[in-house]
Amino acid sequence: xxxxxxxxxxxxxxxxxxxxxLRKSFGTVRAVDGxxxxxxxxxxxxxxxxxxxxxxxxxxxxxxxxxxDEGEVRVLGLEPSDAIAAGRVSAVMQSGGLLKDLTVAExxxxxASFFRTSRSAAEVMERAGISExxxxxxxxxxxxxxxxxxxxxALLPDPDLIVLDEPTTGMDVEGRRDFWNALRADAAxxxxxxxxxxxxxxxxxxxxxxxxxxxxxxxADGSAAQVKSLTSGRVVSATVDGAFDEAALRALPGVGDVxxxxxxxxxxxxxxxxxxxxxxxxxxxxxxxIAARGLEDAFLALTTDxxxxxxxxxxxxxxA
Amino acid sequence: MSTLTATATAPAAAxxxxxxxxxLAVELRRLLRNRRxxxxxxxxxxxxxxxxxxxxxxKTESVGxxxxxxxxxxxxxxxxxxxxxxxxxxxxxxxxxxxxTRQLRLxxxxxxxxxxxxVAVAMVLGLAAVVVTAVVGFPAGASGDTTRIVxxxxxxxxxxxxxxxxxxxxxxxxxxxxxxxxxxxVLALLSFAGGLFMPLGDGVFATIAxxxxxxxxxxxxxGPITGGDVSPWAVVNVVAWGxxxxxxxxxxxxxxxxxx
Numbered sequence: 001x002x003x004x005x006x007x008x009x010x011x012x013x014x015x016x017x018x019x020x021x022l023r024k025s026f027g028t029v030r031a032v033d034g035x036x037x038x039x040x041x042x043x044x045x046x047x048x049x050x051x052x053x054x055x056x057x058x059x060x061x062x063x064x065x066x067x068x069d070e071g072e073v074r075v076l077g078l079e080p081s082d083a084i085a086a087g088r089v090s091a092v093m094q095s096g097g098l099l100k101d102l103t104v105a106e107x108x109x110x111x112a113s114f115f116r117t118s119r120s121a122a123e124v125m126e127r128a129g130i131s132e133x134x135x136x137x138x139x140x141x142x143x144x145x146x147x148x149x150x151x152x153x154a155l156l157p158d159p160d161l162i163v164l165d166e167p168t169t170g171m172d173v174e175g176r177r178d179f180w181n182a183l184r185a186d187a188a189x190x191x192x193x194x195x196x197x198x199x200x201x202x203x204x205x206x207x208x209x210x211x212x213x214x215x216x217x218x219x220a221d222g223s224a225a226q227v228k229s230l231t232s233g234r235v236v237s238a239t240v241d242g243a244f245d246e247a248a249l250r251a252l253p254g255v256g257d258v259x260x261x262x263x264x265x266x267x268x269x270x271x272x273x274x275x276x277x278x279x280x281x282x283x284x285x286x287x288x289x290i291a292a293r294g295l296e297d298a299f300l301a302l303t304t305d306x307x308x309x310x311x312x313x314x315x316x317x318x319x320a
Numbered sequence: 321m322s323t324l325t326a327t328a329t330a331p332a333a334a335x336x337x338x339x340x341x342x343x344l345a346v347e348l349r350r351l352l353r354n355r356r357x358x359x360x361x362x363x364x365x366x367x368x369x370x371x372x373x374x375x376x377x378x379k380t381e382s383v384g385x386x387x388x389x390x391x392x393x394x395x396x397x398x399x400x401x402x403x404x405x406x407x408x409x410x411x412x413x414x415x416x417x418x419x420x421t422r423q424l425r426l427x428x429x430x431x432x433x434x435x436x437x438x439v440a441v442a443m444v445l446g447l448a449a450v451v452v453t454a455v456v457g458f459p460a461g462a463s464g465d466t467t468r469i470v471x472x473x474x475x476x477x478x479x480x481x482x483x484x485x486x487x488x489x490x491x492x493x494x495x496x497x498x499x500x501x502x503x504x505x506v507l508a509l510l511s512f513a514g515g516l517f518m519p520l521g522d523g524v525f526a527t528i529a530x531x532x533x534x535x536x537x538x539x540x541x542x543g544p545i546t547g548g549d550v551s552p553w554a555v556v557n558v559v560a561w562g563x564x565x566x567x568x569x570x571x572x573x574x575x576x577x578x579x580x
Binding site for chain 2: 084096098110
């Protein structure tokens with residue numbers, strides 16, 4: 001498994017989030033399998049991965065809702081439960097967590113009363129865009145409205161870090177857009193935000209750093225642009241014989257990642273012409289194929305389990 | 321500089337809320353909005369009393385220090401209080417199912433405060449059930465030594481705390497969203513078996529009754545108006561069942577709030 005590190009080592013000072021060697025299993029299933037993540041104050045980080053990648057389990061651990069089997073969690077330099085008690089971290093969970101028989105405003109005022117100091121109910125409702133449905137029963141609100149209510153609740157303690165677990169699951173397009181607009185407006189104030197999502201577009205549009213997670217581990221970590229460059233380009237593949245010179249291929253301009261699967265070489269590159277020309281003229285490669293790589297495709301390539309394949313020759317830092 | 325160290329060392333102790341009056345107020349409002357709860361705890365017991373307790377002969381027949389009508393009023397007040405406190409405690413079930421208790425863990429409110437609030441609300445509803453039954457009962461013919469009747473009513477309220485623990489225990493134990501649909505009939509059955517609705521006599525049912533959770537409470541609550549000595553069995557019954565419910569609720573509560 002290759003981890004692609006794109007970020008500089010975090011500067012000294014208190015990290016917004018510091019996860020080290022996190023592991024958590026449920027029975028025989030390893031939900032989180034050695035996860036390290038450092039988030040600096042002010043970053044907007046997308047925690048991107050398919051369902052079952054371990055995103056929610058990681059979030060549960062960093063909020064103190066679950067105990068890691070191994071590893072350490074520090075939120076703003078504190079234990080998760082202390083960070084929550086101090087109102088310095090808050091979270092928007094995927095679903096549930098609301099009393100259907102309360103109104104929106106009652107829910108906000110009630111939750112505000114749990115904090116020693118909090119923003120006013122009116123202010124957070126305004127910021128989350130739910131002022132006009134203040135008197136509506138929670139049970140009568142749409143999924144998107146409920147999610148903006150959860151977001152309003154998360155804003156109450158004016159936290160340094162907000163964690164959102166798949167905040168737009170089940171929302172329609174409009175609800176999703178309204179939600180992100182509210183979040184984006186808030187992020188502009190310098191708050192640290194970590195959100196889990198399995199929508200690439202969301203990660204791309206709203207995060208300035210994307211952490212790709214698969215099978216409980218981080219498989220890539222970089223800016224949205226870097227992750228996009230990772231996902232742009234084409235895949236050239238060809239059948240080669242034993243005497244194949246991999247180093248020559250790697251030396252070509254634009255070549256990102258070279259992988260050998262039995263007698264098939266797979267090259268991810270931004271210059272497919274150069275690779276094709278080289279393979280067809282300088283080697284005995286045959287059955288050449290060139291395929292475009294979408295974001296989705298790259299995402300799958302990065303997050304699909306490769307342990308069942310022969311050793312690959314993927315190089316760390318290949319995105320640079 | 322000293323402030324810096326203070327915030328760094330004890331953030332939780334400094335900011336965790338011990339109690340929220342707002343929460344109590346909101347919970348009471350929710351209760352009154354819940355039509356089913358209001359009907360079952362505040363309307364049904366007085367109606368049962370009017371149906372079964374106001375026969376003319378009951379008003380003249382004495383049970384010791386009050387008439388039979390008062391005996392039935394006190395019993396119905398206890399029944400109402402049991403329903404109220406049980407449903408108050410059992411409401412944790414719905415709130416767990418809705419994820420509310422999980423949401424609360426993302427706030428400084430401590431889980432123990434949540435449970436304390438639930439119990440407080442259950443007891444307020446229990447008090448309302450007792451008062452409503454009394455307000456209907458006295459004009460409808462319950463009479464006797466007023467002080468003793470009021471003592472019985474007060475005991476009904478205080479004793480119903482045992483069933484707040486029962487409700488909590490069941491609320492944590494049963495996954496159902498409609499846990500009262502199970503507990504309502506169960507309580508009615510327990511009330512019959514425990515001699516809450518009619519005297520038990522000396523038969524086999526009287527023997528069984530001694531082991532039913534409502535039996536001890538019924539005996540103790542009616543003690544002041546019957547004037548008889550409360551049997552040690554009744555006290556043992558209440559203490560034993562009370563212990564079972566409290567320990568059970570505490571066990572499930574710990575399990576629920578433990579970090580997996």
